[in-house]
Amino acid sequence: MHESKNSKTFTTLVTSLVDWFQVAARPLPWRKKNPNPYEIWISEIMSQQSTLKMMLPFFERWMIRFPTVESLASAPQEELLKHWEGLGYYSRARNIHASAKILAKKFPQTPTELIQLPGIGPYTAAAIASISFDYPAVPVDGNVTRVLSRYLGIKNPYGEKKDLQSILKAADEIASYVPEFSRGTLSQALMELGALVCKPGSQARCFECPIKKNCIAAINKEVAELPYPKLRPEMKKLSRLLLLYRNSRGEVLLRKRPESGVLGGQWEIPYLDLDMTSAGLQRLFGPHFELHFPLKHTIMSSSYTLWPIELGRGPRVLPSEHCYYKEGFQGVLSTATRKFLHKSNKKSID
Numbered sequence: 001m002h003e004s005k006n007s008k009t010f011t012t013l014v015t016s017l018v019d020w021f022q023v024a025a026r027p028l029p030w031r032k033k034n035p036n037p038y039e040i041w042i043s044e045i046m047s048q049q050s051t052l053k054m055m056l057p058f059f060e061r062w063m064i065r066f067p068t069v070e071s072l073a074s075a076p077q078e079e080l081l082k083h084w085e086g087l088g089y090y091s092r093a094r095n096i097h098a099s100a101k102i103l104a105k106k107f108p109q110t111p112t113e114l115i116q117l118p119g120i121g122p123y124t125a126a127a128i129a130s131i132s133f134d135y136p137a138v139p140v141d142g143n144v145t146r147v148l149s150r151y152l153g154i155k156n157p158y159g160e161k162k163d164l165q166s167i168l169k170a171a172d173e174i175a176s177y178v179p180e181f182s183r184g185t186l187s188q189a190l191m192e193l194g195a196l197v198c199k200p201g202s203q204a205r206c207f208e209c210p211i212k213k214n215c216i217a218a219i220n221k222e223v224a225e226l227p228y229p230k231l232r233p234e235m236k237k238l239s240r241l242l243l244l245y246r247n248s249r250g251e252v253l254l255r256k257r258p259e260s261g262v263l264g265g266q267w268e269i270p271y272l273d274l275d276m277t278s279a280g281l282q283r284l285f286g287p288h289f290e291l292h293f294p295l296k297h298t299i300m301s302s303s304y305t306l307w308p309i310e311l312g313r314g315p316r317v318l319p320s321e322h323c324y325y326k327e328g329f330q331g332v333l334s335t336a337t338r339k340f341l342h343k344s345n346k347k348s349i350d
Contacts, residue, residue, distance in 0.1 A: 095119025143194025153216030245314030
C-alpha cells in the first residue's frame with residue numbers, strides 16, 4: 001500500500017470509528033450481521049430528502065408489502081407509488097421500480113455496476129457496495145462531508161470545487177485503510193457520527209467524538225464554522241388558489257397530472273398560482289372573498305400560501321383524468337392536496 005502523509009491520521013480515524021460504532025450504533029431494521037443489499041438500497045433511497053424519524057414507518061410498511069426485490073419488481077407501479085406517498089420526489093419511487101426489474105435477475109456488488117442503475121448515484125452505489133458486500137469504498141453524503149471537512153480542516157466543499165475534490169479524494173484514500181470485513185462498518189460509522197455527534201454548526205457534540213484529538217477544526221476551535229454553509233437561493237413567496245369544486249355529496253374534484261413531467265401521475269386539486277398577497281387576493285375577488293384556513297407549502301425555492309376557494313358545484317359528467325375524492329381513494333395525492341384534505345377533515349371533526 002502506498003504510504004501518504006495521511007497514513008497515520010487515516011489509520012487512527014478508521015480504528016477509532018469502527019470501535020465507536022460497535023457501541024454507539026442505533027438499532028435500525030436494515031442493520032444486520034449479514035446485511036441485505038435490497039434493504040440497504042431501499043433505506044438509502046428513502047433517506048434522501050427525509051429524516052430518519054420520518055422514513056422509518058415507511059420502510060417498515062414497505063418491507064411488509066415488498067419483502068424481496070422480486071416482489072417489488074412484479075408489483076404494479078401504482079401500488080408502489082401509493083406505498084411511497086408522503087415521502088415526496090416520486091421519481092425516486094419510479095427509479096426504484098425500474099431498477100428492481102434489473103436487480104431481480106442479479107444484484108451487482110461494485111459501485112461501478114450499481115451506478116448504472118436508474119436512481120443510483122455515487123453515494124448510494126458506494127453505500128450499498130461497502131455495507132452489503134464489504135467493497136472498499138466510502139460513501140460521501142452531507143454527514144460524511146461535514147465530518148471529513150472538520151477532521152481535515154477543509155473549509156468550503158459546498159462552494160469550492162477544489163475543496164469538494166479534496167473530500168472525495170480523502171474518502172477514497174480512507175477506504176484503502178479499512179480492514180477487510182470492516183468496510184461497511186466504517187461507512188456506517190462515518191454517517192452515524194455526522195448524524196449523532198458531528199452535527200451542523202453549534203449543535204456539534206465534540207465531547208462525545210471519538211476522533212476529536214486529531215480533528216483540525218476542533219484543535220483550531222472552528223467546529224461551528226466548518227464547513228462553510230451552502231449558499232441557498234432566496235425563497236420566492238407565492239399564493240396558490242386551490243379551486244374547490246364539489247359534487248352533491250360534498251366530495252372535492254381532483255385531476256390527474258400527466259404521467260411524464262413534474263409530479264407525474266399524481267392527483268391534485270386544480271389550482272391557480274398568483275404572485276400576490278392575501279390582501280391582493282381580496283382586492284381581486286372583492287370584499288366578500290373568504291380565505292379559508294391558509295396552508296403553507298414549500299417546493300424547492302418557492303414558498304406557497306395555499307388559499308382554498310369554494311367555486312360551487314362541479315360537473316356531473318367528469319372530463320378525462322378527473323374524479324371526486326372519497327374515503328378509500330387509491331390514487332397518489334400531491335402533497336399540497338393531502339395537506340388540504342387532512343386539514344379539512346380535521347376541521348370537520350373538530
